[in-house]
Each structure stands twice: as C-alpha cells, then as structure tokens.
Amino acid sequence: MDIDKKVWEVLCSQEDIKKRLRELGQELSKDYDSKKLYVVSLLKGSFIFTADLVRELVIPVKINFMTTSSYGYGMESSGAVEIVSDIDEDLTDYDILVVDDITDSGLTMKYVLEHLQKKNPASIKCCVLLDKPERRQVELNPDYVGFTIPDKFVVGYGLNYGSYYRNIPYVFVVTEKDR
Ligand SMILES: O=P(O)(O)OC[C@H]1O[C@H](OP(=O)(O)OP(=O)(O)O)[C@H](O)[C@@H]1O
Numbered sequence: 001m002d003i004d005k006k007v008w009e010v011l012c013s014q015e016d017i018k019k020r021l022r023e024l025g026q027e028l029s030k031d032y033d034s035k036k037l038y039v040v041s042l043l044k045g046s047f048i049f050t051a052d053l054v055r056e057l058v059i060p061v062k063i064n065f066m067t068t069s070s071y072g073y074g075m076e077s078s079g080a081v082e083i084v085s086d087i088d089e090d091l092t093d094y095d096i097l098v099v100d101d102i103t104d105s106g107l108t109m110k111y112v113l114e115h116l117q118k119k120n121p122a123s124i125k126c127c128v129l130l131d132k133p134e135r136r137q138v139e140l141n142p143d144y145v146g147f148t149i150p151d152k153f154v155v156g157y158g159l160n161y162g163s164y165y166r167n168i169p170y171v172f173v174v175t176e177k178d179r
C-alpha cells in the first residue's frame with residue numbers, strides 16, 4: 001500500500017486526545033490514590049500515549065516498559081505475541097496498570113496480563129487509548145479506554161504503518177482515494 005496515494009481521515013484530533021487524557025488521568029488518580037501504581041507501557045506503540053497519560057496523573061507512579069511484537073510490518077497480526085524485552089524488577093505487591101495504544105484482536109494484552117500476573121502483583125488492570133471490540137479474537141475488556149473505534153486500521157500518535165508515522169500527533173484512518 002502506497003500511503004501517499006491514500007486519503008488521511010482524522011479519527012481522533014489532538015484536541016480530542018488531550019481532553020480524553022485529562023479525564024483518564026483524573027479517573028486513574030482517583031482509583032489509584034493510596035495504591036502502589038506501577039505503569040507497564042508496551043513498546044513501541046504506546047510510548048506517546050504513556051508519556052502524555054502519566055503527565056495527567058497527580059499521584060505517585062512508577063513507570064517501566066516492555067517491548068512486545070505481533071504485527072511485524074503489515075496490517076494483520078501474526079497471532080503470535082512475542083515479549084522482546086521483559087520487566088526485570090520485582091513486581092510483588094504493586095498495582096500494575098498495563099498501558100497500550102490499541103487493543104485489536106486482544107492477543108497482545110491478554111498475553112501480557114497473563115505473563116505479569118505470574119509476578120504476584122497486588123492487582124493488574126489495563127488501559128488503552130483505542131479499543132476495536134469488533135476485532136476481538138479472545139475475551140478481553142480493557143478496564144480503561146480512551147476511544148472505542150470501528151474496525152479500521154489506524155495510524156499516528158504512536159501507531160505505525162510500515163514503521164513510519166508514529167510521530168503524527170493525531171490518530172487517522174487511511175482510505176482509498178476516489179478515482
Ligand atoms: O490486540 P492486538 O491484535 O494484539 O494488537 C494490539 C497490538 O498491536 C500493536 O503492536 P505491534 O505488535 O504492531 O508492535 P508495536 O507496538 O511496535 O507497534 C499495538 O501497539 C498493540 O500492542
């Protein structure tokens with residue numbers, strides 16, 4: 001797919017994202033007040049979302065990163081989730097919040113939640129900027145969702161297309177140009 005020959009349609013603008021992250025930050029700050037919040041951000045896709053979200057928190061938080069991979073270069077998940085880099089800190093008694101840019105098939109988040117559960121946290125929940133429930137292949141309902149979106153391949157704000165466009169500051173859908 002040659003992205004230059006397609007139409008970019010904005011799905012979540014910079015203003016939409018800023019407003020929603022403020023709300024999520026307030027909700028999380030309330031829910032995790034007096035808890036031991038430990039954010040686990042899934043790279044690479046969630047680096048921008050995590051950076052913006054944690055700056056909306058008004059409670060103490062530890063932040064760490066895991067690298068996962070399942071999509072390779074294209075628009076379809078390989079179905080096999082790989083943990084490229086794990087957390088090596090002891091997570092016992094922490095209240096873990098796994099943060100990712102998107103839940104699509106749900107395979108990545110389910111795999112990571114099951115993996116981290118084995119590290120004896122006090123609790124484990126997840127927060128995604130975008131949720132595509134129509135695409136789900138496993139049972140998974142993210143605890144915190146920025147936007148529920150239709151079954152379309154989205155790019156920008158951390159999400160890549162062929163390893164590019166992660167730096168675009170809004171989320172867009174790529175569609176065919178009318179001839
Ligand atoms: O619900 P799923 O179908 O598993 O899809 C969601 C995952 O896919 C993307 O990651 P990807 O494997 O493309 O790696 P990236 O984070 O480096 O973009 C995205 O960042 C999520 O982690």
Ligand SMILES: Nc1nc2[nH]cnc2c(=O)[nH]1
Pocket residue numbers: 071102103104105152153154155156159160161
């Ligand atoms: N860029 C991108 N990566 C994904 N990984 C899972 N779903 C998507 C998507 O819609 N866009």
